[in-house]
């Protein structure tokens with residue numbers, strides 16, 4: 546057998562040195578891995594890394610797109626401030642809405658969705674307050690994809706299409722609550738809503754843990770109607786005539802009257818409705834009729850919102866153009882604050898057109 550050449554021996558030694566370096570590096574890696582594995586449960590380590598990267602991805606996604614933050618607590622002081630500063634003459638609504646929402650959002654395990662039924666004369670702030678609530682729950686307010694506003698005469702106008710409305714509405718609610726458990730649904734003009742459509746909503750409002758695999762317990766439903774407005778006005782008027790302060794009216798003076806009155810009123814939409822029968826409405830919230838001083842507050846608020854200086858002459862002019870009832874006493878504005886904006890347009894028009 547021929548002797549190996551010097552070059553071959555040198556090559557063989559270089560190969561051996563390289564092999565020894567690789568083995569040493571592999572052993573070091575193994576020792577390190579064993580050390581880490583001894584210190585942590587590798588499954589948890591994997592989960593932590595996975596969760597961290599998912600969280601980073603989610604957070605950066607939520608910077609650009611709206612995310613459903615169902616566990617995010619309600620900022621109760623911000624809601625309180627909004628209600629106290631923006632909503633005029635509605636001490637009962639302010640108090641009940643604040644308590645109802647705070648209690649519901651603080652409850653980690655509600656047994657049913659929150660259902661609020663807002664009642665009162667036109668222009669007293671029911672839609673306005675729904676907007677405030679929406680903004681405090683989802684930062685984009687009524688424009689949020691987690692807030693859904695239905696208006697009876699707009700979305701469910703034809704009686705002969707009830708079946709279709711029922712199907713569509715149920716699909717819509719199911720799909721949206723699956724996507725975001727803390728979705729908010731507002732139904733305006735409840736008094737004009739067909740009982741069949743109310744029946745379609747009913748299963749979602751009940752105490753079920755899940756319906757077809759979806760839990761509705763963190764959703765919020767707000768119903769608005771003029772039903773019971775006459776009863777609320779009568780109570781407010783009784784207080785006024787007895788020389789008692791409006792702010793002394795308590796919820797107990799109205800809540801029962803309201804639920805019974807609305808239940809028995811054929812034109813209430815909720816007439817003999819199973820929503821009331823089955824106690825599915827958590828709070829009946831009365832909106833009191835607005836007085837002359839409240840109309841003036843609305844005019845000032847609108848001027849501020851427009852960035853105009855407060856001109857008390859215009860404030861008085863707008864308020865005096867509103868009509869007030871009852872005929873003799875003229876205490877309450879029959880449109881609440883509803884036409885304030887258009888009247889202000891008229892008076893603030895350039896060149897003194899008003």
Ligand SMILES: Nc1ncnc2c1ncn2[C@@H]1O[C@H](COP(=O)(O)OP(=O)(O)OP(=O)(O)O)[C@@H](O)[C@H]1O
Pocket residue numbers: 631632633634635665666667668669670671672673674770771843881882883
């Ligand atoms: N109590 C209030 N405090 C402050 N602003 C109010 C109040 N009520 C009404 N407004 C103003 O008047 C506008 C119209 O009121 P809103 O739409 O909330 O009335 P509503 O009670 O929903 O009436 P409707 O029963 O006719 O639908 C609001 O956008 C708001 O600017």
